[in-house]
Amino acid sequence: MQDRTARFTSLIQHVKPGKIVELGCGNGLVLEALSKRFSESIIVGLDEDLEALEKVLEKGFDNVIPIKADITQKIFPDRTFDTALFVASLHEVFSYRGKKKVRVAFQNASDMLMDSGVLIIQDFLRPPSRxxxxxxxxxxxxxxxxxxxxxxxxxxxxxxxxxxxxxxxxxxxxxxxxxxxxxxxxxxxxxMRETHFFFTEEEYQEMAQRTGLVIKDFKKLPTDKSWWGAIREDMELTLEPQYLWAQLVLTKSVS
Ligand SMILES: C[S@@+](CC[C@H](N)C(=O)[O-])C[C@H]1O[C@@H](n2cnc3c(N)ncnc32)[C@H](O)[C@@H]1O
Structure with a gap:
């Protein structure tokens, strides 16, 4: 959990306040961090899972609007938001709807951003093959x-x-x-239907560039320590602790 909080902190510093949308918000952990830090902003949480959105509503945030929608569909008019975020949602789009729909979700996110808007992605990072x-x-x-x-x-x-x-x-x-x-x-x-490690660093970058977004920052973040603890007694691996999360900060304009 502490690792997760550290990941959210790393993400929040890139958020541009104003109108913010989280694409695939689940039951609202990221929304909670955003709502606390950007109390003057309007924050929209999109998810296709109604039960998760009900949990968001129960949390009673003043400035968060939960909306049921598929993030691979066009939902908002162009140039609506200052910041859009995908946090651990793209690997699910890839798993359940395929790579083409990841591209569509990227394009939609880009379209809904204002000209100087920011798109932030945090999701699993596939290590180079070996x-x-x-x-x-x-x-x-x-x-x-x-x-x-x-x-x-x-x-x-x-x-x-x-x-x-x-x-x-x-x-x-x-x-x-x-x-x-x-x-x-x-x-x-x-x-068994879901892959976490779907994109390598190069694949994330290629997807961003195809959408015409400019990469401002790419970071690899370490995986949770508890992750390795959970297997230690049952197996030994010839791999050192890995950076298994990617964080991309993309903007629509060069400036
Ligand atoms: C692993 S959860 C992450 C939730 C939250 N962002 C967080 O980090 O705590 C991924 C969420 O993405 C949502 N999701 C996946 N594909 C989606 C789609 N096509 N449209 C809307 N939501 C989607 C799932 O319903 C799920 O709530």
């Missing part, structure tokens, strides 16, 4: 990996196994770790 090894310390962990490799739908997981040690691409290794502690079968099934 082979890593996972040494499973108990049978259950190894079996869980094999199930992941069989059932993960967004891409084929290729691996080689020798004497309980698996060699696999780093993106699939971190994807597996992100799902390893899935609490129940329903959550596991959902996770």
């Amino acid at each position: 082979l890593v090894k996972i040494n499973f310390l108990n049978e259950g962990a190894g079996k869980r990996f094999l199930r992941f490799a069989r059932e993960f739908r967004p891409r084929k997981v290729r691996y080689e196994e020798r004497e309980g040690v698996v060699g696999v691409d780093i993106a699939d290794a971190v994807e597996f770790i992100s799902k390893y502690r899935s609490p129940d079968e329903e959550d596991w099934q959902e996770e």
Whole structure:
């Protein structure tokens, strides 16, 4: 949670106050931080999940308007907002609607910004491809990996196994770790449809440039410490703690 707060702090310093929209706001953690920091701004939270929006409403923010909408559709007139944010929502668009819809969501976000507006993105970062090894310390962990490799739908997981040690691409290794502690079968099934590590640094940059936005800042942020703690007893990996979050700050104009 502390790591998450640090990520929000890093994001908030780039926000331009005035009219702000969060695209895929969930139950409002980012909205809460925005509402506190920018009490004079009008803040809109968009999500397609009505239950999440009800939770936003229950929080009783004075300056936040929750709206049910699909962020891959055109929702607002051009040049409405000073700042737009995607926080951990684009990987879901990629997983459930495909890469083309990520492009559409980017374009819509760009269109709804005023000429000097800012688009901020924080989402998972796919590490550059390389082979890593996972040494499973108990049978259950190894079996869980094999199930992941069989059932993960967004891409084929290729691996080689020798004497309980698996060699696999780093993106699939971190994807597996992100799902390893899935609490129940329903959550596991959902996770098997979703990829977190969808874009590399280059792919984020390419998407931004295709939309005609100017990259003002690109940062890699570390993943939560608790993430590694959750697997330590069950497996050893040949990968050092990674920067598994990307933060992009984009503007519509060069100035
Ligand atoms: C992982 S949550 C992140 C919520 C929030 N931004 C945060 O960081 O706490 C992703 C949210 O994006 C929403 N989402 C995904 N695809 C969407 C779409 N096409 N239209 C609207 N909301 C979408 C989901 O409903 C979910 O609430």
